[in-house]
Amino acid sequence: MALDFKGRVAIVTGAGGGLGRQHALALAARGARVLVNDLGGAVNGELAAGAQGAAQKVVDEIRAAGGEAIASVASVTDFAAVQAMVQQAVDAWGGVDILVNNAGILRDKSFSKMELADFRLVLDVHLMGAVHCSKAVWPLMVERKHGRIVMTTSSSGLYGNFGQANYGAAKMALVGLMQTLAIEGEKHNIRVNCLAPTAVTRMTEDLFPPDMLQSFGPEAVVPAMLVLASDDAPTRTVLCAGAGGFEAAHITLTQGVHVGMGPDAPERLAARLAQVLDRAGEMVPGSGTAQGANEMRLAREGK
Known part of the structure; x- marks a missing residue:
């Protein structure tokens, strides 16, 4: 059965390019009305002249294809701006059903060379950005008894990656956020999941061999997002996706042993x-x- 998002309202953050753009286009193509959010920053989060039109360009693409969309340049690090962004969707379409927390930046360096300001900023965008957006839509979802929240985690958080202590910490924190929000949201039919993508974007394009650039396009990750945002979505699931391959990641507990207490x-x-x-x-x-x-x-x- 085809996944249908007609009548649903979605917010996708960091949707001016890369994965977020593909997410927004795919949701709109399947009938969702989409608020496209993008501050217009560079990969490292710094604002570039004229870049704030990125969200509007994606909106124009969606509208040209016959879909409904509006743009937002709110920074996910600013809770008041996020609240205004959510209100923008409510004013236009009456509510919010789907939130895809995709906004992110990179400030890669080995831990010994990393400035604490760069550590905090990455946490602020990835983790607190997702917290702000989730907090702003939560009461709407509780009231509607329906909500789908997709966090964007990463293999760098799940398994580590050299030079990404800040990014990895933020991405694993999103898994912890998902775990509790899924438990608290269950009685309200709010399902919360994580997507761990492997894709060529402006943040990752230097990491792929030339013959794999096309296979690992961001569009190959989109099916996992659509499943996690759908009416029949699971909850508390970490789906990994890349190049048409899909896996699930789990945090497990071994059976363990009892050794007791005492000095030895x-x-x-x-x-x-x-x-x-x-x-x-x-x-x-x-x-x-x-x-x-x-x-x-x-x-x-x-x-």
Whole structure:
């Protein structure tokens, strides 16, 4: 059955180019009315002369194809501006059903050489930007008993990447944000997921061999976003996507062992660390309480 977004209102941040542009175009092509948000900054977040027209260009593309769209140049780091952006969508179309948190910047350097200001700014755009946007749409989604929020995480957050301590920390933080918002949103039919894309954009184009540039175009990631934003979306899911391939990433908990307490507990743990790390029978916890429940089980079994 075709994924249909007719009647839905979507906000896509960082949608003036790259992945965000493809997300906005795809949602609009399937019937959604789309607020295209982009501050117009460079990859490092600095504003360039005339760049604030990026969002409007995408709006013009959508309208030329027969879709409905409006532009916003709000900075996701400014909560008041984000609230005004959400109100813009409400005034135009009555509400917000879908939020794709895609806005991001890079300030790559090895941790030893990285300025703290660059660390904070990347966290501010990726993490707090998603917090601001999610916070602004949350009451609307609760009232409607319907909402789909897609966070953009990254393999750099899930698994690490040299020179991206700030970016990786922000991207993994979005997974933690997703975990709790999905739990809190479940009773309101608000489903919250993460997308981990591998794609050639202006942020990543130097990382790909020439023969793979076309395969890893941002449009290849779009199917995962559409599934995560759809009426039948899962929740608390991390979907990875690139070049037509799709995987799921999980944060798991091993079965563990009980070594007890006492002065020699560190030595006993060290001796049995391989057992603790053994992934046989590992699980994906339903919530953070699962860790404590598992440790309770181990303690009872150890008595």
